[in-house]
Amino acid sequence: MYKRDTIYYPQDEMNTVLLPVTLGCNYNRCAFCSMYKDDRYSEVPFFDIERELLNIYNYTERVFLTGADPMSIGFDNMERLLDIIHQHLPYCACVASYASIRSLSKYSVEELSILHKKGLRLLYIGFETGRDDILKLMKKGHTVDQAIQQANKLNQANLQFNSIIMYGIAGKGKSVDNAAATARMINRFTTNRIITMNLIIFEGTELKDMVDRGEFIPPKAGERLLELKTLLENLEPERPTIFDTTHPTNMVSVKGILPRDRNRLINRIVNL
Numbered sequence: 001m002y003k004r005d006t007i008y009y010p011q012d013e014m015n016t017v018l019l020p021v022t023l024g025c026n027y028n029r030c031a032f033c034s035m036y037k038d039d040r041y042s043e044v045p046f047f048d049i050e051r052e053l054l055n056i057y058n059y060t061e062r063v064f065l066t067g068a069d070p071m072s073i074g075f076d077n078m079e080r081l082l083d084i085i086h087q088h089l090p091y092c093a094c095v096a097s098y099a100s101i102r103s104l105s106k107y108s109v110e111e112l113s114i115l116h117k118k119g120l121r122l123l124y125i126g127f128e129t130g131r132d133d134i135l136k137l138m139k140k141g142h143t144v145d146q147a148i149q150q151a152n153k154l155n156q157a158n159l160q161f162n163s164i165i166m167y168g169i170a171g172k173g174k175s176v177d178n179a180a181a182t183a184r185m186i187n188r189f190t191t192n193r194i195i196t197m198n199l200i201i202f203e204g205t206e207l208k209d210m211v212d213r214g215e216f217i218p219p220k221a222g223e224r225l226l227e228l229k230t231l232l233e234n235l236e237p238e239r240p241t242i243f244d245t246t247h248p249t250n251m252v253s254v255k256g257i258l259p260r261d262r263n264r265l266i267n268r269i270v271n272l
């Protein structure tokens with residue numbers, strides 16, 4: 001089922017059972033993103049999801065919902081989906097999914113809490129940057145305040161999430177300020193893990209057109225490393241938080257727990 005559609009999932013979910021929930025991206029406007037440019041958005045019918053679940057080993061303990069933003073299906077459908085997963089996979093203790101700030105804004109804390117109790121245990125969220133001007137330039141569709149608000153709601157609902165941010169995204173000369181602003185944003189909530197990605201200019205994106213027109217100048221390697229270092233220097237998590245640059249786009253692959261490993265991680269970056 002849906003084998004020919006584009007499927008993306010976090011590298012940490014490489015060995016997780018994948019369950020298609022949405023196809024394509026219902027937003028599809030982020031200037032840097034090429035992932036679903038040619039795919040039409042649709043929601044996988046429940047009949048097909050159930051058929052897929054029938055083919056999954058019923059001792060499965062973890063499921064990743066695929067699609068750019070499965071939370072966009074709304075509370076009633078998410079609740080129904082988690083019930084169906086539980087019915088078919090009674091030992092599944094963790095359902096994980098991508099989520100956007102836009103779709104999370106449609107859920108109340110109570111609804112998020114219900115979904116958590118029904119097995120939704122981990123979200124991966126693209127925050128990208130803590131600067132409003134860059135979010136606007138990249139057409140991300142949310143503001144920094146909205147991002148903090150949704151993150152706080154998840155904290156209240158006890159629903160854990162990983163925060164994906166992107167260095168290089170602010171352009172030449174703005175990276176250090178971007179890192180400080182992004183750290184200020186993340187310091188306002190509790191997140192499981194900070195996952196960094198390095199900006200890549202993909203063909204066919206609006207960002208590529210901006211680069212070609214000279215409207216966006218990507219920072220060079222040295223500036224990007226300085227951005228990572230500044231981010232590490234400014235993050236002040238209240239609880240131990242994993243800092244993870246092992247995604248393949250990164251210039252350096254480090255992983256550790258903040259604040260404990262801060263100096264070790266900074267030393268790895270400055271001694272590259």
Ligand code: SF4
Nearest residue numbers: 025028029030033068
């Ligand atoms: S970054 Fe995510 S929300 Fe934005 S267009 Fe790409 S898949 Fe859609």
